[in-house]
Amino acid sequence: MTDGFDIAVIGGGIGGATAACHLTPNHRVVLLEQEAELAFHTTSRSAAIYLEGDGGGIMHRLNRSSRAFFDQNHPELDAPLLDPLPVLTVGTEGMEQELQDQAARDVVLTPSIRYVSGHELVDLCPILRPEVVTCGILEASAASLDVMALHQLYVRRARAGGTEVRRSSKVTAIERTTGGWRLATASGTIECGTIVNAAGAWGDIVAELAGVQPVGLTPMRRTAFTARVDQDPTLWPFIYSHSSRYPCYFKPEAGQQLLCSLSDETPSEPVDARPLEIDVAMAIDHINTISTLNLRSVTTTWAGLRTFAPDRDPVYGWDDxxxxxxxxxxxxxxxxxSSPAAGRIAAAAIAGDDLPAELVEAGLRFEDLAPRR
Ligand SMILES: Cc1cc2nc3c(=O)[nH]c(=O)nc-3n(C[C@H](O)[C@H](O)[C@H](O)COP(=O)(O)OP(=O)(O)OC[C@H]3O[C@@H](n4cnc5c(N)ncnc54)[C@H](O)[C@@H]3O)c2cc1C
Structure with missing residues (x-):
């Protein structure tokens, strides 16, 4: 039997969920996920940080213009999506000018960003070693983000609007029809007018199935882990070391735990990513160099794939x-x-509308996000 929809969204991570949520009010949508669970891959493996001033100009604008959604009251949720957690990006001797320049650039979009140095670094986070860490950028309005509540909010709204969610439905073949597309999936055949490719690390593979030229996505593995500490870290900021000699980050979590990473980026095939012991060991070494934490062992480890286009800006738009x-x-x-902004961009473009005014005011344009930009 063949089912017909206006739109088939391929991928049940945060990208597919926000797309379905924002498209549902005006279209018959099906959300297709190859795994038995939604959000099985990168979406459930993040550091769950809300930060604006990182990732480059376009990502900064997308993140900034997503803030209003996070700060809204969402009646379906029993707790806010954001829990305040300042982020302190730190640098070592010789990086002062670089971080000052970056702070001066980024404060234009995010007023809470400022350059810090000297004793203030240790005042903000007493376990930093002042002989190693000499400068930093504080983003005071950053926060910890409830990723699974956000993903569930999108899926719940999509379902409430009529989206059909199909798990264990890997798309294995795509062919053109007169009115759109026919998709062979592990749970049956689907016809639709439009495909939304939200397949994360598999984005180029899905494009190739449809006979569309890939955009050159590269999945990059990043290993993460949690470690128990003797101190109570709850008053510390998230520490992100920008030093190329000691790359690492750590995030205070409940129960005297830190969520840590080397900030590694290793090109990978699109797979179920696994953590590398060497990346954990190097992260521990770097964290122990920039701080007095003296980490020795880890509680849990995991890895996920962060997927980038060649220019590292997101790819949101029609393939021409x-x-x-x-x-x-x-x-x-x-x-x-960036998912609230991504959903709104997809909804506007697919409806043939202009970009919403707030996104234009934030300096965003369809053409900067387009696949063949
Ligand atoms: C260690 C780490 C830390 C991170 N920290 C943060 C952070 O603090 N803040 C932040 O904003 N982001 C963070 N990220 C990045 C963020 O997690 C990703 O940008 C985001 O999850 C990507 O979502 P996605 O929906 O595109 O991908 P995914 O979540 O991977 O979803 C894509 C889905 O498509 C499905 N799929 C693929 N092919 C098919 C097919 N043929 N048929 C059906 N389904 C298919 C896959 O199974 C998958 O579920 C982090 C990532 C990592 C790894």
Whole structure:
């Protein structure tokens, strides 16, 4: 039997969920996920940080213009999506000018950003080693983000609007029909007018299935882990070391735990990513160099794929080589934070509308996000 929809969204991570949520009011939507669970891959493996001033100009604008959604009261939720957690990006001797320049650039979009140095670094986070860490950028309005509540909010709204969610439904073949597309999936055949490609690390593979030229996405593995500490870290900021000698980050979590990473970026095939012991060991070494934490062991480890286009900006837009193929891929390291803006961009473009005024005011343009920019 063949089912008919206006739009088939391929991928049940945060990209597919925000797309379905924002498209549902005006279209018959089906959300297709190859795994038995939604959000099984990168979306459930993030550091869950809301930060604006990272990832480059376009991502900064997308993240900034997503803030209003996070700050809204969402009646379906029993707790806010954001829990305040300042982020302190730190640098070592010789990086002062670089971080001052970056802070001066980024404060234009995010007023809470400022350069810090000297004793203030240790005042903000007493376990930093002042002989190693000499400068930093504080983003005081950053926050910890409830990723699974956000994903569930999108899916719940999509379902309430009529979206059909199909798990264990890997799309294995795509062919053109007169009115759009026919998709062979592990749970049956679907016909639709439009495909939204939200397949994360598999974005180029889905494009190839449809006969669409890939955009050159590269999935990059990043290993993360949690570690128990003797101190109570709850008053510390998130520490992100920008030093190329000691790359790492750590985030205070409940129960005297830190969520840590080397900030590694290793090109990978699109797979179920696994953590690398060497990346954990190097992260521990760097964290122990910039701080007095003296980490020795870890509680849990995992890895996820952050997927980038060649210029590292997201790919949101119609493919101009074929009718009815929309890309929502390449969110790299900020796909959760930027997801409210991504959903609105997809909804506007697919409806044939202009970009919403707030996104234009934030300096965003369809053409900067387009697949063949
Ligand atoms: C360690 C780490 C830390 C991070 N920290 C942050 C952070 O603090 N803040 C932030 O905003 N972002 C963070 N990110 C990035 C963020 O997690 C990603 O940008 C985001 O999850 C990407 O979402 P996605 O929906 O595109 O991908 P995914 O979540 O991978 O979803 C894509 C889905 O498509 C499905 N799929 C693929 N092919 C098919 C097919 N043929 N048929 C059906 N389904 C298919 C896959 O199974 C998958 O579920 C982090 C990532 C990592 C790895």
């Amino acid at each position: 080589s074929v009718d009815g193929f929309f890309w929502l891929c390449g969110q790299g390291g900020w796909g959760i934070v």
